[in-house]
Amino acid sequence: xxxxxxxIIRALRATMSSETLTKPDDEVAGALTKLGFQGxxxxxxxxRNSRVRLAFLAVxxxxxxxxxxxxxxxxxxEHLVAGILEENGYRCVESFRRRGTSSLRGMEIDxxxxxxxxxxxxxxxxxxxxxxxxxALETAAARQRExxxxxxxxxxxxxxxxxxxxxxxxxVPAVVTWLVEELEIFDGVPxxxxxxxxTFLLDLDAEEDAFVSFVGDLAGSP
Numbered sequence: 585x586x587x588x589x590x591x592i593i594r595a596l597r598a599t600m601s602s603e604t605l606t607k608p609d610d611e612v613a614g615a616l617t618k619l620g621f622q623g624x625x626x627x628x629x630x631x632r633n634s635r636v637r638l639a640f641l642a643v644x645x646x647x648x649x650x651x652x653x654x655x656x657x658x659x660x661x662e663h664l665v666a667g668i669l670e671e672n673g674y675r676c677v678e679s680f681r682r683r684g685t686s687s688l689r690g691m692e693i694d695x696x697x698x699x700x701x702x703x704x705x706x707x708x709x710x711x712x713x714x715x716x717x718x719x720a721l722e723t724a725a726a727r728q729r730e731x732x733x734x735x736x737x738x739x740x741x742x743x744x745x746x747x748x749x750x751x752x753x754x755x756v757p758a759v760v761t762w763l764v765e766e767l768e769i770f771d772g773v774p775x776x777x778x779x780x781x782x783t784f785l786l787d788l789d790a791e792e793d794a795f796v797s798f799v800g801d802l803a804g805s806p
Contacts, residue, residue: 588651591615592642596655599630636664643779653710653762661710662694664778665760669697669704672785677745682738691731691738698746701753702788705732709761717763724759725770729796732757736800743802750804754797756788772796 588594591612598605598612605628608616616628619641623629630638635656642652653661659679666676674697682691695706707728711720732755739748759775767784768775774795776784 588655590642590647590651592619592638592645593647593651593655595628595630596635596638596642596652599635600655600657603629603631603635605630632660632663633667635660636667639664649762656710658708658710661762661778662708665706665708665781666695666697668778668781669695669706669785672699672782674699674704674785675747677742680742691734693731693735696735696742696746698748698753701751703735703746703753703755704785704788705735705755705757707731707757707759709759709763711761711763721759721761721764721768721775722770725757725773725775728757728759729771729773733798736798739800739802748802750802753800753802754792755800756792756795756797758784758795769794 588597592615595605595608595612595616598608605623607626608628613623613628616623619638621628621630621634639652639656639660643649662678666678669676676695676697678695680693680696693705694708697704697706705728707724709724735755739753742748757773759773760778760781761775762778764775764777766777767780772795774784
């Protein structure tokens with residue numbers, strides 16, 4: 585991988601497999617210091633929260649989204665999405681997995697967030713190529729719609745992790761990605777640019793009729 589001109593991108597690339605950055609070059613160290621990151625004795629610790637913050641800063645400073653995406657891991661991106669949900673009052677579960685059995689299909693959902701009686705189920709797509717984007721997003725939306733519909737049956741197992749109480753919930757599937765520039769909708773499933781996710785969540789009450797949702801009832805204790 586060739587060295588990137590942007591010191592933030594170089595710092596992100598250097599910490600993709602380990603959060604420890606040892607003796608970065610002067611330009612990287614200077615950029616991190618200027619942005620408020622501290623690295624005593626030539627060692628810098630960039631945990632997932634720090635990496636996500638740096639990614640946002642790089643985009644805000646004009647870096648191409650594709651370059652930033654290529655310097656992040658899938659876990660970084662899921663954490664970024666969960667962080668935006670949490671900032672909007674959602675309680676989140678990351679990397680929800682249900683193992684399949686001979687009689688039960690397995691399922692994976694990247695981020696599940698609950699605020700009140702709404703549960704947003706996110707497929708976090710950190711794609712960094714644009715070829716075939718529309719068809720790929722349409723396929724991802726269809727799959728996320730199907731996963732969310734199946735998740736209705738798993739509300740009892742999710743209850744402790746999301747703090748659910750008995751009653752009715754509305755489950756909204758969504759795909760969040762770097763690639764799209766504006767909100768798109770495929771068969772009722774919103775595909776949201778990650779840098780517009782905050783606005784999407786703020787507007788969800790007013791716009792929810794435009795999106796598909798699935799109703800699930802959580803019974804009380806017997």
